[in-house]
Each structure stands twice: as structure tokens, then as C-alpha cells.
Amino acid sequence: MVIEFPEKWLPEICSFKRKLQTLEGVKIYMEPQQIRYPGFFLDMLQRKVMVEEKEVLLTAREFDVLAVMARHPGRVYTYAQICRMIYGETDVGEEMYSSAYCLISSLRKKLEKDPRHPRYLHTVYGVGYRFEDVLEK
Numbered sequence: 001m002v003i004e005f006p007e008k009w010l011p012e013i014c015s016f017k018r019k020l021q022t023l024e025g026v027k028i029y030m031e032p033q034q035i036r037y038p039g040f041f042l043d044m045l046q047r048k049v050m051v052e053e054k055e056v057l058l059t060a061r062e063f064d065v066l067a068v069m070a071r072h073p074g075r076v077y078t079y080a081q082i083c084r085m086i087y088g089e090t091d092v093g094e095e096m097y098s099s100a101y102c103l104i105s106s107l108r109k110k111l112e113k114d115p116r117h118p119r120y121l122h123t124v125y126g127v128g129y130r131f132e133d134v135l136e137k
């Protein structure tokens with residue numbers, strides 16, 4: 001299970017982590033602040049995305065969804081999960097799925113050289129999307 005906290009809590013969390021790690025056998029996992037794949041760089045603190053060494057400007061929602069997906073490459077996110085990331089609602093109906101389609105489409109236009117043949121955001125037909133970290137075949 002992954003729990004995300006607001007960035008402003010980071011100093012307190014790090015302090016708590018250090019205190020816990022003094023206990024023998026306790027391991028704490030924290031999400032990376034930067035994600036790097038060949039040709040792709042994402043910085044959580046600066047909210048910056050670089051593709052092939054060029055900065056890509058994203059909306060806040062686009063960045064947030066991309067950051068979650070890039071943290072867990074290969075994991076499939078359903079349309080409903082993406083809608084919950086966008087709106088924060090727990091009860092998401094199928095009529096809202098067009099929001100997920102539009103957001104992923106917009107991300108593809110900004111990230112991909114050829115959005116019809118994506119390298120990063122792959123469709124899992126009938127289910128949702130996944131971020132792919134294997135960029136070259």
C-alpha cells in the first residue's frame with residue numbers, strides 16, 4: 001500500500017523516519033522525489049517533466065496523474081482510478097470515464113512523438129492505462 005502525504009509534511013515525516021530507523025530491524029520506504037527512465041525525467045519537488053531533454057509543460061492534474069503512474073511502471077490504472085485521481089471522488093460512474101480518456105490523450109500529445117503509437121502511456125483495452133518504462137525495443 002502506498003500512502004501519499006502533502007509535500008509540506010516532508011520535514012516532519014523525514015524526522016519521524018530517522019527516529020524509527022534507530023529501532024533495530026525497522027525499514028521505511030519513501031517515494032522517490034525524482035524518476036528517471038531513458039529519455040524521461042520527472043521531478044516531484046519542482047513539478048518538472050523532461051522528455052528527450054526538452055521540458056514538457058503540464059497542467060496540475062496531468063502532472064499528478066503522470067507522477068502516480070510513473071512511480072509504478074507497468075501497473076494498470078483503471079478508468080475509474082484515473083477519474084478518482086482527477087476528481088478525488090470515491091464514487092465514479094462510467095459517464096466520467098471520458099475525463100480519463102481526455103487527460104491521457106492530452107498527456108500523449110505533450111509527451112509522445114507520435115501519440116497514436118505511444119512509448120510511455122499504453123492503453124490496456126477495456127481496462128485503462130499503464131505507464132511503460134521500457135522505451136526502446
